[in-house]
Amino acid sequence: MEAFEGLILKQINFKESSKILYIYTEKGQMSLLVHGAKKLSSPFLNLTQNLTLIKFYATGKALKTLTDGEILTDYRKIKTDLEKFTYVQHLMEIINYFSESEYDHQKLYTFLKKILSHIENETHYIRYVYMFELKYLYLLGVAPNFNVCSACGVTDNLQFAVKDGGYACKIHATANSGVSHASVAVMKQIYYHDLKTVLDLKPDPDIRREIRLFLDEYYLYHLNFTSKSRTILSGLLGY
Template sequence: MPLYSTEAVVLRKIDYRESDQIMTFLTPDYGRISGLVRGAKRIRSRFGAALEMLTYGRLIYFDRQGKNLVSINHFDILKSFQRIREDLIRSASCQYMAELIMGLIPERESATEVFKLLVRSMEGMSATRDPDAVLRIFEIKFLSLIGFSPRMDACVFCGSSKGHFGFSIKDGGLVCSSCRGRAAETDPVPEGILFFWKQASAMDLTKMDRVRLQRRLNTGLKWLLHRYFLHLLGREIRSFIFLENLGKETGVRQIYG
């Protein structure tokens, strides 16, 4: 069996049989892979606490040809993101990132840029005072990387970049007032959302943790993006519902570069 070594982030773990677990990882070169970890649930497991959710580490595994699951040999922690683990909002936000990746990144395909985005977003989530801002930036950049970003710079029908716009999920972006009759359905889009989308799309990932969002702007972006992801996935996003049920109080924040 070929032996592979790669950076990886733990996306999901599922109990399997009495003492084993099936783990899913995101890797830069091999995309999303799932593997069997024998004895992971035992008290004296050789993996210890290394395979906790959202741990960033170096994964060594055997690829069993013809099998869906690889065989996990070793996992060394590179970064545990302890602050995320200790904060329910940050942890739930990163679980949401992981669920989007699970739903929209195919298995065994290179995902180098998405991997970089996830790791940097978790670093930003650890450092920020505004987890919502990091999450919105992640969503916008993630859509761009996977090729499903809606058109947010001009009307999807006529290409006009001036005037007032609505947003059409089914048509994949902005619709100007002149073309609104051609769209299946539109929702109003405030100027602030368009401005932030443009900023987030071009933003250096190392600056994610510096951004602050006003509550109203965050709410508008959150629900626009949520409805768009529902359209892409065709199902509800459980971690999003959990985040909403936490009922966090975000306060009023300002954007700064």
């Protein structure tokens, strides 16, 4: 029997009364079969909710089976706030979608727990959602270039656009227009922020909106990704 810790990202029904959970751990995503999880008499009813951090024991080789476990954090303050919950679902969809990608899972796992704690406990939490999305682009090897023209390294007269992977000079820019300087400055600060220090930044609604649309377009253009939660979010946000 092995011990694990992880965050439940999603789940599917399996046979009549069982479930398979997709759990993100410090070694990457794993699948976990939970026998009888859908029965009301299951001792694991609370343990098998999405967005729950659990410690658990499992047996088996290819598909592991849950034998016992406990909840470490249930993120109640996120689950009871529809907007927060939808934003976090969006992040969980991203992690699940790219779960086969090769990157430092231990690093991401630790970072994810810190991000969720900020989202849960802070009023101005959207900057932490953006922080996750921006830094995740780095892990996937497609981070926007925030400093120089991606093509020639020039540092003057730059325009920041999705198609150009961030900054490009007048000669190398292929996009007709770019993101406002104010939004780029906010994204740059968020992208380079170290969570050990205080994030002194509260972007106004126009900038939040512009960054949201930039990130959506960036994930779509460079990674061919869009989430189901993003559609729900647009119903809540109006964009």
